[in-house]
Amino acid sequence: MSERWARAILATYRWAGAAAYPFIGGYIVWRVTKGKEERTRRHERYGRPSEPRPEGPLVWVHAASVGETIAVVGLVEHLLKSGIHVVLTTGTVTSASVAAERLGRRVIHQYVPLDLKPAVSRFLNHWAPDLAVMAESEIWPVTILELGARRVPQVLVNGRMSDRSFERWRRHPFLAEALFENLAHVVAQSEVDGERFRKLGARPVTVSGNLKVDTALPPVDEAALAGMQAAIGTRKVWAAVSTHEGEEKIAAEVHRMVRKRHPDLLTIVVPRHPERAEALAEAFADEGFDVVRRSSGGEIGPQTDIFLGDTIGEMGLYLRLTEIAFVGRSLAGEGGQNPIEPARLGTAVLSGPHVENFRDAYRRLIERGGARPVRDTRMLAGAVCLLLENEGIRRAMIAAGRSAVEEMSGALSRTLMALEPFIHPLIVKSRLQGGNGRAA
Structure with missing residues (x-):
């Protein structure tokens, strides 16, 4: 041409x-x-x-x-x-x-x-x-x-x-x-x-x-954070954030698998598009899970399986409730979502293999030991179990992630x-x- x-x-x-x-x-x-x-x-x-x-x-x-x-x-x-x-x-x-x-x-x-x-x-x-x-x-x-x-x-x-x-x-x-x-x-x-x-x-x-490294940390309502942390107590927690269609089902299956070893497990799911929340809540309920939606104002109880983060602008809240975060659009979707925010907020980062849109950030995080890729649902469940059960490994990943992000500033x-x-x-x-x- x-x-x-x-x-x-x-x-x-x-x-x-x-x-x-x-x-x-x-x-x-x-x-x-x-x-x-x-x-x-x-x-x-x-x-x-x-x-x-x-x-x-x-x-x-x-x-x-x-x-x-x-x-x-x-x-x-x-x-x-x-x-x-x-x-x-x-x-x-x-x-x-x-x-x-x-x-x-x-x-x-x-x-x-x-x-x-x-x-x-x-x-x-x-x-x-x-x-x-x-x-x-x-x-x-x-x-x-x-x-x-x-x-x-x-x-x-x-x-x-x-x-x-x-x-x-x-x-x-x-x-x-x-x-x-x-x-x-x-x-x-x-x-x-x-x-x-x-x-x-x-x-x-x-x-x-990446400009996203130099942004202010996402804000949080301290009162809401304190209330939810009190409600969660000593329960094991992990999160699947910025999920795309298909990955919420994967998160639910991971919850079912990990719950066999940790009956008190709480899974936080934060879909990339909150407008899908109603359908997701129904799908989780149909699978027998006890679901609480953030938008409904419901409180996390001892029987809550999945806390559905379906609000806008509260990622800072959801990530501060856990030390383990799977970042979506990387298993069921392609391209990945930004891992920098989860790493800065002190989570060990997990992702699928499809992270082309954030290749450089993931490369640095993986090289330093702040992130781990997983291939499928079973491998994700294994990684979540490993991190829940090994505080030393989890803390090392969190420190490595923060260090990698600091180097990218x-x-x-x-x-x-x-x-x-x-x-x-x-x-x-x-x-x-x-x-x-x-x-x-």
Whole structure:
């Protein structure tokens, strides 16, 4: 495929999206019925703002979901302290809740516009950002091209390129280059990610490490934590967190197997998508398990088998109730979920083999002895038993995990250094205009 054809394909994509725009309403309404959109704010997905644009320099920061939102909090706080306005977009209801919890009204939150020309153009016409910062793997063709046409610098931070995405882009090198050449800078998570972006035509590319290492520890309601710890008492506890479909069933089977050796076992299950909780609770009950849902306000009792963590923004609570955590999307799913938070909060980390999206973090944790991979349900049950019965091994894994994470720190300062050429002119502009931003 030649460069000319690549540009023709991208142009066709842009205008095909514009043609489909009038018919997209049904899709958004369907998402509202599934709880995937806020009914009163669905207009934001069409690029229609819900707040006025403040005067002065403004940076658009986009973080698709919860993990990305948490990762950019430190960067956003630096911008705010510098007197620069931030409009933060996210793509999910849960990430919007996290943004409100961590940043409040210091930022302007909007749902990200659909990657369709009318929506993106309306969004950019209103907010007129001086800089666009996208987190991790957010490669939206129309958005990138529209920002490029307006000569708005675009920087990808905490950049990640999965095996599947890399292979897909590598099959269409001219198409990849036509998009990635619009990026003013890519700040990659690892050397592997950085090299992949370079091969696809991005320039310049630097490596920062993972921003998620430099975030504040997840908050916790101390009263709720103390109450649950009292209710649990001396019972054996392990957790399966950030689980995807199929892994909750695995966790229940592990509970059944381990309970033969530890009759007082409590299993904590925290699904990645809390909206699945009702169906999960019914499935657990059908299997004969006594289930308590956090969202229902029920209390953990002596007979409780499974404590279902079906609330948003309480991972800090769930992880502080245990010293053993299986991190999901790694046995039944693919790609893995972030193990850094569990390691920082003092758990021995277990995972399946499919952790491609967090390869570098898992490599470091496994090398130091802070994480152990398992192949299947039986091996997971064996690992849970081993850690429950051997405090020395468990404590050594916890210490090794914390040490590995500490070695990975520094990503925020390296990212800010890469962003300095883009941010400094905005700081100067803000000061010249009197610094009348929300960060006062």
